[in-house]
Each structure stands twice: as structure tokens, then as C-alpha cells.
Amino acid sequence: MKDLETNGYAKNLHPFTDEELKFFEQTVEKVKDLELEDRKNVFAQEPKLRDLIEQKLKQVAPNYCTSNYCFYLEKNAKQNWPLALHQDLNFPSYLEETSKNIRETGFWFRINLDSSDRFTGALKVIPQSHKNPNKIKPIFLDNSAGEVILFKPLLFHGSNKMTVNHRRRVFQVLCQLK
Numbered sequence: 511m512k513d514l515e516t517n518g519y520a521k522n523l524h525p526f527t528d529e530e531l532k533f534f535e536q537t538v539e540k541v542k543d544l545e546l547e548d549r550k551n552v553f554a555q556e557p558k559l560r561d562l563i564e565q566k567l568k569q570v571a572p573n574y575c576t577s578n579y580c581f582y583l584e585k586n587a588k589q590n591w592p593l594a595l596h597q598d599l600n601f602p603s604y605l606e607e608t609s610k611n612i613r614e615t616g617f618w619f620r621i622n623l624d625s626s627d628r629f630t631g632a633l634k635v636i637p638q639s640h641k642n643p644n645k646i647k648p649i650f651l652d653n654s655a656g657e658v659i660l661f662k663p664l665l666f667h668g669s670n671k672m673t674v675n676h677r678r679r680v681f682q683v684l685c686q687l688k
């Protein structure tokens with residue numbers, strides 16, 4: 511958690527077993543063709559997913575719990591877009607009461623189902639930009655399949671368009687202090 515506070519992100523976390531990752535794969539099959547708004551509320555589609563993530567979150571950050579906000583996104587040859595560097599300042603209306611607190615004290619729990627790098631749309635961030643927005647040099651957070659990356663909502667983050675034919679699937683959950 512020190513890296514999360516200092517740099518705004520932490521990586522190289524592999525809390526899920528192969529069996530648990532298969533459950534994520536099964537959930538993809540349930541949600542991948544849903545409309546965007548429904549893919550922003552994955553817990554409503556698969557409540558067991560929340561239990562699994564909560565269990566792992568206790569191991570990684572025991573003072574935190576998941577919010578109701580979990581979304582699924584996929585980049586592939588047909589759905590391939592760049593995402594400009596930004597901070598997450600707006601959340602769904604059902605988080606409105608605590609959104610300022612979540613922005614400042616919460617973090618994203620990002621489960622990467624596929625490996626990614628700068629060529630396949632990996633997350634890019636500006637380290638420490640959640641504390642000092644004047645920092646300007648982004649880095650790519652290459653990841654292996656099954657890796658979890660934590661990052662602060664106020665950390666400047668984005669991704670490039672993929673330049674190779676690849677699939678990048680991610681579940682991302684907003685976590686908050688208990």
C-alpha cells in the first residue's frame with residue numbers, strides 16, 4: 511500500500527487463483543454483450559463477483575471495501591480507442607454522497623484478464639500526479655494476465671490505442687474506506 515500512497519499506483523499483485531480467474535472469464539460471457547451502462551454495474555449482473563473481490567481485497571487492503579461501482583471493459587480489434595490522460599472526478603449518482611471522499615481516499619482495484627503493454631492498450635499513468643499534477647511524464651503499467659493493479663482516482667491515467675491485434679479485458683472496482 512506504500513506504493514499506492516506514494517506513487518498513486520501499486521502493481522504486481524496476483525491475489526486470484528487460476529480457478530477464480532476462470533470465474534471472471536465466465537462473468538465476461540455474461541456481460542460482454544450488454545449495453546455500456548449495464549457493463550458499468552457488473553455486481554448487479556453477477557453478485558458472486560463482489561464476494562470474491564471483497565475476499566481478496568481483505569488480503570490486500572483490510573481497511574477497505576468495494577463500492578457498488580464495478581465495470582467491465584474490453585479493447586479488441588473492433589473496439590479500439592485511445593483514452594486521454596485524465597483524473598476520475600465523476601462517479602455514478604448512487605455514489606454522490608461519498609464521491610469526494612472516494613476520490614481522495616479510495617482506489618481502483620483493476621483485474622487484468624489479459625496481458626498488456628504499450629502496444630496493446632496497457633494502462634498508462636503519471637506517477638505521483640494524484641499529489642502533484644505538474645508531473646508530466648507518463649509510464650505504461652505493463653501487466654501479466656491475472657495481475658491486479660491498484661490506482662488512485664486522482665492519478666492521471668489513460669491508455670493508447672492498440673497497435674497490434676490483441677484483446678484486453680478488465681474488471682475495475684472502486685474501493686473505499688470502511
